[in-house]
Amino acid sequence: NAGVTQTPKFQVLKTGQSMTLQCAQDMNHEYMSWYRQDPGMGLRLIHYSVGAGITDQGEVPNGYNVSRSTTEDFPLRLLSAAPSQTSVYFCASSYGKFSSYNSPLHFGNGTRLTVT
Amino acid sequence: SQQGEEDPQALSIQEGENATMNCSYKTSINNLQWYRQNSGRGLVHLILIRSNEREKHSGRLRVTLDTSKKSSSLLITASRAADTASYFCATGASSASKIIFGSGTRLSIRP
Numbered sequence: 001n002a003g004v005t006q007t008p009k010f011q012v013l014k015t016g017q018s019m020t021l022q023c024a025q026d027m028n029h030e031y032m033s034w035y036r037q038d039p040g041m042g043l044r045l046i047h048y049s050v051g052a053g054i055t056d057q058g059e060v061p062n063g064y065n066v067s068r069s070t071t072e073d074f075p076l077r078l079l080s081a082a083p084s085q086t087s088v089y090f091c092a093s094s095y096g097k098f099s100s101y102n103s104p105l106h107f108g109n110g111t112r113l114t115v116t
Numbered sequence: 117s118q119q120g121e122e123d124p125q126a127l128s129i130q131e132g133e134n135a136t137m138n139c140s141y142k143t144s145i146n147n148l149q150w151y152r153q154n155s156g157r158g159l160v161h162l163i164l165i166r167s168n169e170r171e172k173h174s175g176r177l178r179v180t181l182d183t184s185k186k187s188s189s190l191l192i193t194a195s196r197a198a199d200t201a202s203y204f205c206a207t208g209a210s211s212a213s214k215i216i217f218g219s220g221t222r223l224s225i226r227p
Contacts, residue, residue, distance in 0.1 A: 042219035050213050090158055102147050107158035
């Protein structure tokens with residue numbers, strides 16, 4: 001199993017550009033989520049999904065869109081990039097709903113995004 | 117606001133010593149998990165403790181959970197240079213599917 005795969009590893013955008021960060025998992029996990037990590041801030045939840053066709057907002061959803069058309073994929077779209085979105089983005093998945101299934105999160109290796 | 121808060125923010129100890137990190141949270145939970153992050157990498161799951169458990173061991177790791185105080189601690193015994201990393205607690209509220217992380221503890225092991 002490849003686990004959780006994130007692409008690209010690095011990306012530089014200009015202010016106002018849009019792009020999609022890709023996340024795919026091959027573990028048949030129902031739960032998928034996106035976090036951003038900034039220095040000294042830990043991980044903050046952007047959006048999450050408990051199954052195909054279902055998404056919900058996390059702590060910092062503004063400026064980001066998600067969709068979940070398949071169990072395997074959970075892309076994160078930046079609509080109009082801003083310097084404040086410079087961060088490292090992590091995708092994570094787990095079997096079932098976290099709270100109900102007591103299952104750990106599996107993380108990708110992250111995408112380092114710089115917006116100039 | 118973040119559900120979990122780790123304490124201390126940074127910890128530096130001598131190799132061979134024990135390291136203790138604490139996590140406090142705000143709402144009722146089903147379980148609490150600890151993760152490790154090496155520099156530039158994704159997080160790796162270390163241990164999960166359910167809300168009806170008080171203590172759990174895994175190798176050199178010992179986790180305690182006090183639901184009355186809404187707090188948990190992670191003890192790493194006989195530390196090694198390879199334990200140098202950031203450690204995060206994560207909680208899921210009983211009534212929600214969000215998984216919220218704290219800001220982490222940076223652990224440095226001095227040779």
